Amino acid sequence: MQTTQPDPAQLQLLEAALPNVAFDGWSQASFQAAVATTGMDPDRARALCPRGATDLAVLYHREGDRAMQRAMTAEDMTGLRYSDKVARAIRLRLDVIDDKEAVRRGTTLFALPHLAATGAGLIWGTADAIWTALGDTSDDVNWYTKRATLSGVWAAVVLYWLGDTSENHAATDDFIDRRIAEVMQIEKVKAQVNGNAVLRPLTAPLNRLLGMIRAPQRTPRTDVPGMWRPDDAA
Template sequence: MTDTTTGDRTVERDALLLAVLPHVAFDGWTRQALRLGAEDAGFGLDEAAILFPGGIAELADHLHGWADRAMLERLAEEGEAFESLRVREKIAQAVLARLDVLLPYRDAIRRDLARRALRPVSRRTLRQLHRTVDAMWRAAGDRSTDINYYSKRGLLAGVYASTLLVWLDDRSEGQEITRAFLERRIGEVLAFGRQISGLKRLGDLAEAPFRLAARLREGRGAAAEAVARRVGSRERTQQRGLQ
C-alpha cells in the first residue's frame, strides 16, 4: 500500500498501527496502547513519535486511511468479478469489503467511535468520512463532478454510518445481519430517491457537510463557510415550502 501523504514511511506507519490496535481493545486510544504496540513492533518511543508526531490521535486517524487503502486493494483483487457488477452491487461490495478489513479490530473501532462521540463533529472527522465514501464511489466507477458528486457521497455516508453501527454488534455467521441491513438501506435510499423524482432534491438536502468537507480538504475554510451558509439558506427555504 502507498500513501502519498506519508511517503516511504507508510510501511512503518502501517506496521505500528497494526501492532497498536490489539492493545486499544484493552487500553483504549491511549499512550499506554501506543507504547505497548511500539514495543511489539520493535519501534522505540522516539521513532514512534517521529512516525506519528500527533500521538495516539494521529494514529487513530491513520487507521481510517489504512482501511480505505486495504478496501481498495481487496476490490482490485476481485478484478473482473467486481467490474461486472451493477453500480448498486459495487457500492454494497465496497462497504462490506471495508468492514471485513476492520473485523479483527472491531473493539478498536468501537472505542474510536466512543472517543469521537464525546467531541463535536470535527473537520478531521468530516474529511475522513468524505475520503471513505469518495473512495467507494470512485471504485464503483463514479466520475461525477457536478451536484451528483455531493449528493451521492452524502447519501452513501448515511448508509455507511448506519451500517457500521449495526456491524459493531453483529455476531451472526458471515455477518448476515449486517449484509441484510445494508441491502435494505440501499434499497430504501433508492426508493426514496424515486419518490421525490430522482436524487437532485435529496442531494440538495444532503450536500452541505460534503461541500464543507471538500473545501476544508482543499484548505479553503472561508469558501466552505460561504457554501454552508448558502446551503443552509436553501434548506430553510425548502423547509418553509414543505410546511
C-alpha cells in the same frame, strides 16, 4: 480518498499498538506501549504521530480503505447494477476489517467532541474511496450528494455491524440492502420531482444554481496566478 502512502515506521507503530487497543483503547497507554515494543525513539514516534494513538486510529481506518480498494480491484462486478456494486463495496470494506474491537474503540474515540470532525472526515473518505473505486465521473453537485448519502449509510452500517451477533453477519447484509434500497427510493422521488412539469418552474432555478457547483479537482491547478509550477524552478 487518501492516495499518500504512510511511512513504514507509522505502520510499524500501528501493528505494535493494535494488541493493546482492545484493553486500553486508542490511548496514550497504547501509544507508549507501541513505542516500547518497536524500540523506536520516542521523539521520532511523536514526530510521526503528533496526536499519538489518535493518529494511529486514523491510519488504521485509512489502511482499511486502501485494503477495500485493492479488494474491489480484484472483484468482478460485471453485470451488477450500480446499487449492487455500492452494496458489495460496503461489504468488502467490512470484510477487510481484521480487528472489530479496534473499530469499536475508534468509534468511541471519534465520538468525542474535539475529534468529531476527524471522524466525519474519515467516514467521508471511505465514501469517496468507494465511489472513486467504482469509477464515479461526476464533477458537479452529484459528486457531493453521492458521498454525503453514502457517508450516512456507511456510518449506520458500522454501528449496526458492531452490535451484530448473527452468523457471518447475515443481519448486517440485510441491513445494508435495506439502506441501499431506501437511498434508491429517494433518488427515484428526486427524478420524479425534477421531471414533473407542474413543479418545473420551482425546481428549474434551484437546478441551475446547483449546476454551478463543481467537484474538487484531484490534482492542483498550475494555471492561476500565485501557483508554483515545477518548470519554474528550471
